Amino acid sequence: MVQGSGRCFVDTTTCLAILAVTMLNAKRIDLHTHSLLSDGELLPSELLRRASALGHAAVAITDHADASNMELVINQLRRLLEAQPTDFQAALLIGIELTHIAPASIDGLARRAKDLGAEVVVVHGETIVEPVAPGTNLAAAKSRAVDVLAHPGLITTEVARALAERGALCELTARKGHCLTNGHVARICVAAGTKMVVNTDAHAPSDLATLEFARSVAQGAGLAPDLIDQATLTNPRHFVDRILAARN
Secondary structure, eight states: OEEETTEEEOOHHHHHHHHHHHHTTOOEEEEEEOOTTTTOSSOHHHHHHHHHHTTEEEEEEEEEEOTTTHHHHHHHHHHHHHHOTTSOSSEEEEEEEEOSOOHHHHHHHHHHHHHHTOSEEEEEOOOTTSOOOTTHHHHHHHOTTOOEEEOOSSOOHHHHHHHHHHTOEEEEEOSTTGGGGHHHHHHHHHHHTOEEEEEOOBOSGGGOOOHHHHHHHHHHTTOOHHHHHIIIIIHHHHHHHHHHHTTO
């Protein structure tokens, strides 16, 4: 592994080989989880171990962040990746979730996160169960440094189209409360041609989901079988492939 310019570079031969083997049997990928680095219950290592035991191919640890802790979170995850690169079957993706950030600050902080080495930038969307600032969804959708809009609540067609235009992912979530608008999110995204992904927003061991359960979440949101495959397998797989290839 080589480190420089705030980023970590890993020999991708081993990583890609591991991922290729695990994905042969349609493995689960989760792009939104939390550890003790924010409000999750588990060390990153235990989170990865438990995800591996459930058959995950890759997990993005995306702890809550703003300008006060973003660099610390990213550096801690990078340190784990450097010291334990092959400890787990599930590949670690270095991420953050920008949480309750004012819309005007989202793009700048997302770009800063990428500069620091974040591979997955999630924005905490306008869920109906929290007082997220109006305009958060649109600011995230328009930022080229944001990869996933999480639990966007009553997402608008404008937001969905902005995500679609740049190929960003919109989340269907398994998390209690946030999931109440999954049906609406799915309907708007399908109409706009927006790519979707099923994530757990896991904070505790019991929050992690098998591929079968993730597919049930997508089905419950009203997706057709081909779109269920895309949201649970194809879209996250292509996203992870690009990240691992970029580690050269």
